[in-house]
Amino acid sequence: MPEENEVQSLIAAARDAMANAHAPYSRFAVGAAVRLTDGSVITGCNFENASYGLSLCAETVALATVNAQGRFADVAEIAVVGGAMDADGEALVTPCGRCRQIMNEAEQMAGRTLAIYCATPSGDRVLDLRVADLLPHAFGPADLGIGPMTKS
Numbered sequence: 001m002p003e004e005n006e007v008q009s010l011i012a013a014a015r016d017a018m019a020n021a022h023a024p025y026s027r028f029a030v031g032a033a034v035r036l037t038d039g040s041v042i043t044g045c046n047f048e049n050a051s052y053g054l055s056l057c058a059e060t061v062a063l064a065t066v067n068a069q070g071r072f073a074d075v076a077e078i079a080v081v082g083g084a085m086d087a088d089g090e091a092l093v094t095p096c097g098r099c100r101q102i103m104n105e106a107e108q109m110a111g112r113t114l115a116i117y118c119a120t121p122s123g124d125r126v127l128d129l130r131v132a133d134l135l136p137h138a139f140g141p142a143d144l145g146i147g148p149m150t151k152s
Contacts, residue, residue: 007079010035011119011126014079017043017058018121023085024048025055030082030093032058034066036074042066046082058082059099063106073149075106077115081123090120092127100135107131108140111148 010033018031023046030046044062048055059080066072082093095103095116107114116134118127131138141147 006035007077007117007126007128008123010041010077010079011081011117011123013041013043014058014081014119015121015123017045017062018081018083019045021045021058021085022047025050025052027085028082029085030058030080032062032081033079034062034075035077035079036066036071037076038074042069042071057096057099059095060102063102066106072106073110075110075114076112077117078103079117079119081119081121083121090122090124092118092120092125094118094127094129095134097135100131101138101140104131104135104138104140108142108146109149 013033014031018029021029023029025048032044034042042062042065044058044065046058080093080095083089083091113130116129
């Protein structure tokens, strides 16, 4: 289990990413931070589109960026922070269904259980979850006979 200050630093990175959200339609910003096994952190924020359906969630952006760097198997933990823009609310946001499925993919391809920290923008409340908590009975790579990725 990571140290408390490591969890808080990951949450802070997600909060910083949240500030870059492009959310002119929903006015709801979300930031995500992914810590890799070497301790490096990759962030993402939601990116809305006028067509709505083409919008991207923060978690998806962060995990796609990790994959673009060839590091998908190195995902260790993820933090998610979100809330209404220009408001002082303390919403506790959890990933949507699509993001839960993508996190399941990351977990199965990494071959390790991932910690998922869902936090209020202040970081005062944190849910410490696992993919199985968010998506019980998930369908993923293992169901297709695909195991964890290995580096050659």
